[in-house]
Amino acid sequence: MKALLIGEYKNGHIDESFYELVGFANKIGASSVGFMVAPLDVKPEYDGKVYIADISKAKDYNPKVHKGLILKLVEKENPDVVVFSHSSYGWDLAPRLAAALRAGQISEVIDVDNGEYIVPFCNAKLRRKVKPNTPKAVLTLQSGAFAPLKNNTAQIEPFDYTEEDTNLEFQGYEVAEKTGVDLTKAEVIISAGRGVGKKENIEIVRSLAKALKGELGASRPVVDAGWLDESYQVGTTGQTVAPKLYIACGISGAIQHLVGMKKSNFIVAINKDKDAPIAEVADVFVAADLLEFIPMLTSKLTK
Ligand SMILES: Cc1cc2nc3c(=O)[nH]c(=O)nc-3n(C[C@H](O)[C@H](O)[C@H](O)COP(=O)(O)OP(=O)(O)OC[C@H]3O[C@@H](n4cnc5c(N)ncnc54)[C@H](O)[C@@H]3O)c2cc1C
The missing domain is CATH 3.40.50.1220 (TPP-binding domain)
Structure with missing residues (x-):
């Protein structure tokens, strides 16, 4: 089993959820490689190779560009599973990628049992086990469900940017206004x-x-x-x-x-x-x- 772990770089740092993806790969005994759109000098604490697409070109987010990059990497690395966090990035990108790969997509994985993925349903009152019936699968992992795992600094490999999309432009993050009790x-x-x-x-x-x-x-x-x-x-x-x-x-x-x-x-x-x-x-x-x-x-x- 090989996993491609899709990290996120936000507001000047690697989102900690990346290390939960590493913990997940470790738990299922998969070999893994990482990918994220980030500055080329980023230093993920991960014992392996992380492909980095230059954020100054691919921007923080553009679904067409980021999907294009991941598709290229899937071709190169041929993973069995592509793994995202169950974040707004993962919600948006995972289904697009799954459709392009004609792969099964399983959202909000909270555990794994003998090759089957456990996901909540009925507003998380019940849990079910799901197994993809396609050769590849795209997963999103619920935050906090897998213990994070950090190692030495990763081996970085810059990953070429070729796709362009001039129809969309990344405008920045907007923090929701806090009202009431903190x-x-x-x-x-x-x-x-x-x-x-x-x-x-x-x-x-x-x-x-x-x-x-x-x-x-x-x-x-x-x-x-x-x-x-x-x-x-x-x-x-x-x-x-x-x-x-x-x-x-x-x-x-x-x-x-x-x-x-x-x-x-x-x-x-x-x-x-x-x-x-x-x-x-x-x-x-x-x-x-x-x-x-x-x-x-x-x-x-x-x-
Ligand atoms: C995308 C998504 C995001 C979500 N985000 C959140 C979130 O941020 N926060 C969140 O909380 N949930 C969130 N949920 C909902 C979550 O899945 C659960 O439905 C929710 O947490 C359940 O809330 P609850 O424990 O209060 O209710 P229930 O699951 O209905 O539990 C009620 C509990 O009360 C007990 N009980 C009943 N009567 C009594 C009594 N008289 N005395 C003592 N115990 C009693 C019952 O035994 C039961 O264990 C989200 C769900 C989704 C799908």
């Missing part, structure tokens, strides 16, 4: 999940946050339901946090939530389902109905 600086976060049941019950979690002098956070369904605004959301499409203490209340532990909070120093999960996946990352798991347990805990703390 959870990235909080030392204590108490997050409410769908398990709170209804908007009014958010107050139960808010009281605990107040008693612990912490900030209130939320999983996505709580935001989608309009119980809290999106500035409270933790996860892939919310904030990434690393507080000293994170208490997940009625949160199942979907990968998209875990990615945003699993670097917390100490994690407590309160969940009535003792088999909830959040148990895998929790230091303390309280198997209880949060509607009974949290008011008791808050009253002890405020006595």
Whole structure:
């Protein structure tokens, strides 16, 4: 098995997600080569060869140009799998590449089992195993699903730029405006999940946050339901946090939530389902109905 790992270079540095692709290749026992559009003097910490297309010519992003480069490299290296991060770059480029290669595309891989790729579905409530039935496959990997792997400085090989596309011009990155609460600086976060049941019950979690002098956070369904605004959301499409203490209340532990909070120093999960996946990352798991347990805990703390 050979993997072509597509890294991303953004705002002056290699995106750390590249090393998760390296970790993935290592996990499946594949040999690998890397590729990224970057300055030619970039230094990926990767034990192997990384092809670099000059970013001053190919620009940060242009789907036609970047696809053209990768197609050329696929011809040269003949990988079995081309691997992207499940980022906006990967979302846009992986399907284009798969269509051009007539290869199966598997999005949001979170694990591998005996040659089958595991991906979430039904809003990540369930997982299924998928196996491509084409000789090559194009994958995107969910961020945080594979442990990053860094090695020595890579051997760099400049990769020629030939494609041109004058119809599109890269305009730059725009950072989404931050409104509301900034959870990235909080030392204590108490997050409410769908398990709170209804908007009014958010107050139960808010009281605990107040008693612990912490900030209130939320999983996505709580935001989608309009119980809290999106500035409270933790996860892939919310904030990434690393507080000293994170208490997940009625949160199942979907990968998209875990990615945003699993670097917390100490994690407590309160969940009535003792088999909830959040148990895998929790230091303390309280198997209880949060509607009974949290008011008791808050009253002890405020006595
Ligand atoms: C592209 C994409 C991006 C996403 N981005 C994010 C993101 O940034 N952040 C995010 O959080 N999610 C995100 N999601 C959604 C994610 O996949 C999950 O659906 C979501 O995290 C589940 O939220 P939850 O754990 O609150 O709800 P559920 O999965 O419904 O879990 C509720 C939990 O509460 C427990 N529970 C129920 N009642 C009680 C009670 N009375 N007491 C105690 N426990 C109880 C249940 O046992 C269950 O474990 C994303 C999904 C997609 C597809």
